[in-house]
Structure formats: structure tokens, C-alpha cells
Amino acid sequence: MTKKIDRLRQWTSEKLGNEQKTQESEDFRELEYEINMRYEGTERLHQSMALYVRNLSKRRELDELEKTSPIDILGQAMAIYGDEFVADSTYGQALYRLGVANQKLARHQEIFVERINKNFLEGIEKSIAQFKDCQAARKKLEYRRLAYDTALSKVQKTKREDARLEEEVRAQRIKYEEAGEDVVRKMNSIRDAESDNLADLVDFFEAECEYYERCNEVLVNLRKNWVSEYVNNLYCDCLEARC
Numbered sequence: 001m002t003k004k005i006d007r008l009r010q011w012t013s014e015k016l017g018n019e020q021k022t023q024e025s026e027d028f029r030e031l032e033y034e035i036n037m038r039y040e041g042t043e044r045l046h047q048s049m050a051l052y053v054r055n056l057s058k059r060r061e062l063d064e065l066e067k068t069s070p071i072d073i074l075g076q077a078m079a080i081y082g083d084e085f086v087a088d089s090t091y092g093q094a095l096y097r098l099g100v101a102n103q104k105l106a107r108h109q110e111i112f113v114e115r116i117n118k119n120f121l122e123g124i125e126k127s128i129a130q131f132k133d134c135q136a137a138r139k140k141l142e143y144r145r146l147a148y149d150t151a152l153s154k155v156q157k158t159k160r161e162d163a164r165l166e167e168e169v170r171a172q173r174i175k176y177e178e179a180g181e182d183v184v185r186k187m188n189s190i191r192d193a194e195s196d197n198l199a200d201l202v203d204f205f206e207a208e209c210e211y212y213e214r215c216n217e218v219l220v221n222l223r224k225n226w227v228s229e230y231v232n233n234l235y236c237d238c239l240e241a242r243c
Contacts (some may be wrong), residue, residue: 022149022176028184032138035187039131046124053121056113069109075102094226101222105215112211116204123200127193134186141179148172 024032059067068076078099085092151169158165 022145022152024180028180031184031187035131035134035190038190039128039135042124042127042131046121046128049116049121049124053113053116056109069106071102071109072106075099075104075106078102097222097226101218104218108211108214108218112207115207119207120200120204123196127190127197130186130190130193134183134190137179137183137186141176141183144172144176144179148176 057069059069076099078095080099082092082095082097082099085095148169151165151172155162155165155169
């Protein structure tokens with residue numbers, strides 16, 4: 001309890017400007033600034049990616065037993081409704097085929113989301129865990145620094161030599177230096193993980209390319225093999241009207 005009170009007094013004196021505190025090296029502060037920048041950026045990236053995935057993964061009640069994505073629900077509704085028309089109904093054929101296409105898009109979307117979750121998001125969460133571990137080590141370093149400065153302050157205020165206080169300073173300095181080395185190791189580990197971060201980013205980009213390529217392929221094939229010259233001509237008229 002006495003040591004806690006002494007550290008509290010030391011901290012209060014530092015805040016009031018009555019005591020000097022031991023400062024980390026310039027290299028340490030520069031590295032810490034970089035790590036803090038990386039942490040803030042990774043947090044923002046994680047939040048935005050999680051929101052992106054949640055929006056892609058939204059499910060709606062189709063019936064009491066099944067939840068599915070909005071695009072899949074739309075596709076099923078189109079396909080079921082289109083299948084109810086007579087076989088030679090152009091509208092029915094168009095509904096059915098577009099519905100099936102949208103169901104295929106829903107499957108590609110599910111595969112895309114699963115890959116993001118498995119690779120990119122897991123990688124970001126691993127990075128955040130590293131940052132949290134580094135923050136805990138940094139708090140421990142501050143605790144050790146305060147204990148060291150408290151012991152040092154006692155020696156400086158003592159008018160005669162005191163072997164016990166000198167030994168306390170030495171012991172606290174060793175603990176402080178060890179804690180500092182641990183923080184530096186953890187910060188460098190975060191730096192070294194950049195190659196893994198890049199690999200995860202490349203995988204996300206490849207997944208995104210594949211997703212849109214497959215979706216485009218579904219729609220291009222549908223356009224080529226839709227129901228009749230009538231629908232194709234109507235589609236071209238719509239495009240011309242928009243232009």
C-alpha cells in the first residue's frame with residue numbers, strides 16, 4: 001500500500017510539474033508514433049470492412065425455417081412467379097430466367113463474403129490483438145517507469161547514502177528497462193507483420209475481382225440467352241432512351 005501511495009504522489013507531482021519523469025528515447029517515441037498510427041488505421045479498416053460484410057450478409061425471413069439474402073429472395077420470387085405462366089409466355093420466361101440469374105448472384109455473394117471473413121477479417125482481427133497486447137505492455141512500461149522514478153526521487157531527496165534505497169533504484173531500473181525492451185519487441189512484431197497484412201489485402205482484391213467477374217458473367221450470359229428478339233429489342237430501346 002505504501003508503494004502505491006508513493007507512486008501516486010510521484011504521478012501527481014509530475015502532472016503538476018514538480019517532478020521530472022524519465023523519458024523514452026527519440027527512436028522509441030518515433031516507433032510508438034508509427035504503431036499508434038497503424039493501430040488507428042487498422043481499427044478504421046476493421047470497422048468499415050465489418051460494416052461492408054454485414055451489409056452483404058444481411059438476411060431476411062423467407063419463411064419460418066429459412067433466412068436468405070434480399071437478392072436471393074428477389075430471385076426466388078421472380079423464378080416462382082415466372083414458372084406459373086404458360087410455357088410460351090415471354091414475360092413468364094423473362095421473369096424465370098432473370099430470377100435464376102439473381103439466385104446465382106446470391107450464391108457468388110455468399111462465397112465472396114465467406115472468403116472475406118476467413119481471410120481478410122481474420123487477419124485484421126489478429127493485427128488488432130497484437131495492438132492490444134502492445135498497449136498492455138506499454139501500460140506495464142509506464143507502471144515500471146513510475147516505480148523507477150519514485151525510487152529515484154527518494155534517493156535524490158535523501159541527504160545521506162542509503163544502500164537500501166540505492167538497491168531499490170537499481171532493481172526498479174532493471175524492471176523498467178526489461179519492460180521497455182518488451183514493448184519494442186512487440187512494436188517491431190507489428191511492423192514485421194506488414195507482409196502478412198499485404199498478403200491479406202491482395203487476397204481481398206483477388207476475391208473482389210473474382211466476385212464481380214462471376215457476377216458479370218452471369219448477367220452477360222443472361223443477356224445473350226434471354227427470351228426473345230422482342231425482349232432484346234425492348235432492352236436496346238430502353239438503353240437508347242436513357243442516352
